[in-house]
Amino acid sequence: MDSSIPVLQSEKLGLLSVPWVNAPLSFWAIWGTLALYLGLFGVASPIILGLYNYYLHPIAHVKGPFIASISPIWLIRSVSGHRLNNDIEKVHAQYGPVVRIGPNELSFATEDALKTIHNPGPDGGHFTKQGTIESLLAKLIWAAPNLLTTTDRTAHKRLRTALQPAFTAKALMEQEDIVQHHVNRAVESLGSKLQENKVVSISDHVGKMIWSIVGDLSFGEPLLHDQMSTYEKMKYTYGKGAPLLELFQFLTETPIFGGLAKLPVMIVPHIFRVPKNFLLMNQLRGCIERQGGRKDFLTAILSAKESAGLTQPEMLSNSALFAMVGYDTSATTLSAVFYHVLRDPHHYKRVQKEIREAYSSVSEITAQSVLRLPYLNVCIQETLRLTPPINGRGSHRISPGAVIDGLYVPKGVNVSADIWTIHRKPEYWALADKFRPDRWLDNGPGTVFEHDVRTSYRPFLVGPRVCIGREMALQSIRLTVAKVAFSFDLEMANKDTFVWERDAGNDYVWHDYHVLVKRRAH
Template sequence: MDAQEVLLRAREHIKHPTLEGVLGASLIVYILYHALSIFYCLYLHPLSSYPGPFLARCTRLWYVYHLVKGQLPFAVEQAHKKYGRTVRLGPDELSFLDPDAWKAIYGYKHGTGGEMPKDPQMYLNTSAGALSIFAAPSKRHGELRRLLSHGFSEKALRSQETIIQYYLDLLVARLRKLSEKGEPIDIVTWYNVNTYPYTLGPSGFLRKLTRKKYFTFDVIGDLAFADPFDCLKLSKNHPWIDYTFEALKMQTMLRASDYYPLLKKFLLLMTPKETLQGFQSHIELVKHKALHRLGMKTDRMDLMSKMAAPEGGLTQEEFIASGDTVLLGGSETTATLLSGLTFFLLKHPKALKKLVDEIRTTFSSEEEIDFQAVNSLSYMLACIDEAFRLYPPVPGALLRRTREPDTIAGQSVPRNVTVGIYHWVMFRSPEYFAEPDEYIPERWLGQDARFKNDNLAVVQPFSYGPRNCIGRNLAYFEMRLTLARLLFNFDIEATPQIEGWDKQNVYLLWQKKPLQIILRPRDVKSRQQVIDLS
């Protein structure tokens, strides 16, 4: 067959293509496209010089696999140990393990229009159809934050102390009643930990977990909406709690599936019907609660007062979205930290005894335990900060995206690159801490020579810069008060079931397990409160 005949046959196939021919050509084009894409990412991409796992440098497969598996922060930790301070986690994503990166990524950038923008793939519109304060663009974020900051100021929170103390009265009363049986108590239930309510079952499909959440959800519901959930009073969940977690549970996986649209379709097919129904119910309940708050005529100052006022200038959708964010953020940080802190104290009896002694020698009755008094407990603060270091409520990274070429921790980064600091990795790095995986509150007191070179400033659990968590004061207030009153009223003991409690998966938040402990009530002078437990 000569060349002319080959050309004639090829021309005939082009004029009259067969199904097999079309499929074959499509497959060749598909393979060629991805082969060229991989080659480009590995050798020609602006980030090609940055080290990282092979699949991470040329595809999103490495990232998506560990994200869906719930192991991304731990995989990133191992990658940094192997590749150094700057690691490529995706074709267009870098992770930094350098103290200077906090300011470069999350700080205010003069002359560039504010801070580095958030990665839009991580921060989508909320269920209310609007961007919350968490995800709003720089200018709008500043306006929303100014309105919300009034409610989170120390002065405003002190005026709300009676509300928080009321729920602590309920918590202590409930725990005293339960502890009479001498049986193990899942303290996670009572702190209110916003767990990821689904896990992968043996078949690979999502399986629902059941968990009650009480204290911090009650507090933030009252402070934000002036409309309590009464979980502690009734000793049962409000439906919104379950709906809220069902609305959150798929966010991580759906974010991962954005890289592969076919995966998203499969994920939606395997999503339980109750999950989708719960998500819709969450939307309706958020709107109902927020609209009820907007319609209230009250002089009471709470977290949302300035936002609810007409002069606040918020759209209805923005108010709903921001209220949703305050509810989740305001309950999650405190409850997660208290759970982790309780675990670490039980695993380190010397630290527990030292903290108990500090509390019980400072206070002779519960009446003395208030916001101002707990601020003097220096060892308690060290215990809290050490728990934040080892068990940050958000173990992953709050991702940003460069809008122009930038320099981060001495590294040149082109525009349109996702960057971030993984809290879990930074806070446990042996570069910045002696005995990095050990719970030692003394490192925060500046008196132990072993830790003189520790870089405590790298621990930023509330993030850094103009978008750091506005609820920091509230979190510390709640944690100090709760811990002081719990250890004043009870002796706490570990059970064998707490072993390995801290080995958890991460789906945006920690997938927390029950933390079974024994509470031994003490005969102490209680606050003068009448609590109806009927």
């Protein structure tokens, strides 16, 4: 019995001393075990993470869709289907004014929440963009921080103060000739198409017009139409990549998988390079050299270079921002205005009557005079209520650890106040989902609109980051609608096949909306 012990030991030692015998066995044993553990981890970790999110997460007590509480699948499905606004409105109707729409994300639908999230707190605490999808992408998309993307409050205040002179009432008056020039060209172009009794996409016409306006104001000359095509392709690409961006956001909030958060960027790097090359720096320099005393956005940016110490990349970034964001929001709103007033023809006829009684020729229509047309202005106002330009995933913030509308939201939770839902909330608005411009004119005691909560109307956001270019956008919209209505008797050609709420895509921006018009038969 004793002699067998050294034999076994020697055999054991022998095995260890013969690499060609032992190595393959050790390799397969080690990697087989590792594969088993990795497999178990791969199966167990999502289950453990899901259980944690559902039962133990700091916002686990907030109601919402089950799948949204354990994973990003609900948001991924919503943005991939381009129904984000509609889906969030539905879950608020089902679960109430605060809904959990992601493992670490809450959506609010109250006026108080909107004010709390977007205004500085009394104790100095504030809800930051740092950590949201927008801030994560900003570093990859833009050449330098700009008014929209900077997460530093001091830097944002410095930029806004420096750029504000381009958006004052005085500046708008000085810029009117530029706007009038492009509006007149667009009206003439629309007229030439309508003369042939064709069905025309007014969305395409006003989109090209706004592109020319914001390009002219931002760079001192209209941007080439091939650059508009580049931007539209970029929007399309982002739309297709939206599910990856939601996964990207989820991974950055998950300690175990945080290192994988850059995977979507690695897979589709071309998505994140387009805006940086949107306008070449030498083109901007050429625009600067040709300024010659013009009054436009570029004038303010040049002034800010001195007063706020803007670098060349920051100048480029802010110019591109004004062009792209100004184009997208204004073009969408203009299309939506024509959609609403033409879908129910009596609105368009009433706007027409008001304008034709006020002017004897289209040349008399000015930015100042259209401010005195009540029905035109409330039609635009009601459009902005039903179709706010600030929507989707662009107004999210990270909680500093604060109370929102009576609910304590821990630090690090992603929060938003959904303007689309707030603007269509029956508790705030009579006939909430109906286009009723009269609500802004006839809302006294005894009227159906008496109890509308008009302070909840915030189409351009609220607080320090309220849209700086809102008055410029409204100026272009008023002039365009007034001149088109004065000049043409129109009717909507696709009224039976296109419903904005049903057919227009929405996720990060609006897309796939086509308002077709033709001459009205008399």
